[in-house]
Amino acid sequence: MKARIWRKLHAEEAKRFDQVYELMGQTAGLSLGDAFGILQSGLTVAEFMARKERSQRKAAIKQARGQVDNALVADFLGAFIEQKTELSVVLAERSLLDTLLSEEAIAFTFERTGRLEKLQVVLIARRGDWERLMPTLDRDAKLTQKPAQVARQPDKRPYSDPRPFLPHIGQTVKLVMRNGITVEAPLLRVGRFDVLLGEPGHELFIPLHALLRFEAPPAPPEDDDDVDDLSVPDSDHQG
Structure with missing residues (x-):
């Protein structure tokens, strides 16, 4: 046509x-x-x-x-539920003492507090662990007074992709939370939405949405010994 x-x-x-x-x-x-x-x-x-x-x-x-396996972090929270562990739940401007009853995709349900949106949570730890650790932590005074807000859209948050954390498992990392708390501890596990820091049996559960800054140890300098071993003295280069 x-x-x-x-x-x-x-x-x-x-x-x-x-x-x-x-x-x-x-x-x-x-x-x-x-x-x-x-x-x-x-x-x-x-x-x-x-x-x-x-x-x-x-x-x-x-x-x-x-692309990230979430089973280990899910099992960690499942153990809190099963064992009825008394927890310190750190929010932007206050902390709660409570027991976790269930976990949903976007919320936790606690025994006394009830249903709590996950975006409100900055950190979860066993009560005794948090009470020992809390006095030793550095805090940003400005963020303590006015915590940074969490964007509803994951793509607008500082950290939503868990993959950059994976290479640093086993290393001591530094995390700055939106309420000014700074935690420096070994990175134990990385899930799809959260990380676990600390020592086995004394872990800190930190959602990625609560992070403002993430600092990993610098990469070790490259070893030049192999290059030096391959060098040949000038006296051997005679035509």
Whole structure:
């Protein structure tokens, strides 16, 4: 079918293609699919591309979390529930003493406090461990007075991808929480949403959403001994 006949039979569709190609001509690097998406959504180019970028970031975080085994951290919380362990639950501006009854995808349920959204939790530890550790911790005075907020969208938080933590298991790391508490301890386990720090039997449970900064020990310098061993004295290079 000739183009002019097709355009006559499909005037509305032809008009959309004209608009799409005009938009592509006005916007460098814009793909055909994105141009159609912009017209269909009614958004500006900037708004559509920003929404697309957010969607891609969210998908990347979901994929990253799926690559990390969460069983060990889940078992850790399951032991608290089974053993009815008395816990210190640290929130942004206060702490609770309570017993964990159950864990949901977005919330904990405690015996006295009831249902508590996970985003409110900064740290969970056994009561005795936390009471011994708390006086020794450094705190950022500004964050203590005004804790940083947690973004609802994972892609807007400082740390949502658990994979960068994995290489540092067994190393002493430094974590700064949104309420100013700084914890420096060995990294024991990494889950999809949380990490465990401390010593076996005295672990600290810290959600990634509670973190503002993460510092790992510097990588050891490369050993140049092998390069030195391969060097040959100038006296051996005689033609």
